Amino acid sequence: MMIQDNHSIISEFILVGLSDSQELQNFLFVVFLCIYIITVSGNVYIILAYRFSPVLHNPMYFYLANFSFLDISYITGTVPKMLSNFLSEQKTISVYGCAIQMYCVWLFGGTECYILAAMAYDRYNAICQPLLYTAIMNNVICSQLIIVSWIIGAVNSLIHTVLTFSLTFCSNKINHFFCDVPPVLELSCTNTWVNELVIFLISGCVIIGSFILIMISYFKIISTILKVHSRFGRRKTFSTCTSHLIVVTMFYGSGIFMYFRPKSSYGMEQDRLVSIMYTVIAPMLNPFVYSLRNGEMKLAMKRILHQLIKS
Template sequence: MRKNDTEVTSFILLGFTNRDDILVGLFIIFLLIYVFTLLGNICIIAVTLFNDGLNKPMYFFLGNLAFLDILYSTVIAPKMLSTFLMKDKSITYSACVVQMFLFATLITSESVLLAIMAYDRYLAICNPLRYPAIMTTRFCAWLVCGAYLNGLFQSLFHTCFTFHLTFCKTEISYFFCDMPPLLKLSCTDTTVNEMILFTFCGFNEGGSALVVIVSYFFIIASLIKIRSGHGRSKATSTCLSHFVVFTLYYGSLFFIYLRPAGSRSMETDRVASVVYTVAIPMLNPIIYSLRNSDFKMTFQKLLSWKCSLL
């Protein structure tokens, strides 16, 4: 990708703070979160792959969610962790391009995937008789592929428009390369970029959130009609975990990407971005495993089987 007459060859990630006395503490905290994120999501993938009892659409989508969480945490965390300990906080121009492209691809794909998971729960609870005929293995695969392709297309579009700007500054008041902080470094007019960012994010995140909200409206209406206390409790437990992720994830995305450029503050954006880049990937394994009895039973059996082999 061309730099369009700019001589910038690298950027400087300023990170969270310039206070040297707390950098080591922050490094340890975020390192532990990253390790827990990897282990938790790898466990979800392992359990869903190696147990035929969980060969269901819900767990297929959950495995893909864990896969995306691992990838986009890894896109951000290693470089972020290095800025806590190293004096050189620079990131090359090309590495910044790659990081933003991969992050935008994965975060956009996850937004659509969460909407797909809400639609899956709607069908399972509100149309249980038609559910097996609709959510076939082939259809589930097409839905996930569509989420990934949508992420790739939108990310390519954003990346091309962002890095065809001329940059006059090199210090990014952020801990990774993202669109809003990069637009602030440009000395050219970014009105078109802001419009593209708002339009695409509004369509993708707004559309995905609408699917989730409508799905849960019908799910709640259906749950009220369930007479069995056990059936209502199980369905509510499963859906509650998804709704918690939805609220945290989309809330932080709306706050950062769908606000007018003039009202943005990098300090508050950094805090909000921690929610969907650090907290959500770590919380997903906890929320989905602890709120799902089938998953907990399968995980316990897997642990017992491994212990017996030792």
């Protein structure tokens, strides 16, 4: 750090990470490297299955392929830097690198919120308005929903990153494994009430707003399913939504816990564990949740493997 006018000018931050023990860090390196490889491989596989299987060329799998791309981007925003820090004595990240990482994580996270909402809207139309489904969920509408999701994520991320890095910092030791807003706010010398208010208001619109849209869609879906007289028909109809509900529960449960609490409860050990859930574990589990419970996806993957073996 450099000194200017009795204030510390921070040029880099130190990421505390998950452990101080070098032996444990070596073990964690192997674990998270395996998780990263599995996550990227599983999500790439879903993207390839959608790309090369004409039977999957419908809105549900279009959103799933985009969601898989986001999962790859999301975990890439945090894990590679964490892996390098496991093997490094100086676990530093430049101020600009920290800002870029924060922007990317919030960009991909915010975009995922509304793509999950778009996926719920797609299931609502498929189940509640099957005769109009093709007309409603056409290529233009699907593309527009993806674009809007990215715009919301980009604006939300830009606001938080700019406000956070306009603060003055008294310390450069981040009690986390990546540059997230709450642990960085802990380092500020100035009052952060504006930043905290923005997290509640802006992030509330992104996280809670998209969650409400998902719940409205599923309320109508469940109401429609309950009107189906056949027990087999109800089970078959609801099975198309269970994978999405599992992903929504994992993602929103951990996200709401992390960002909708007072500043006094930030920086605790469980925060890092919760962050691992939505930035690392959820992207790894999503391909398994969607593919193992989906007959069409499994069939498409078998066809791709068969073609690869033949070639």
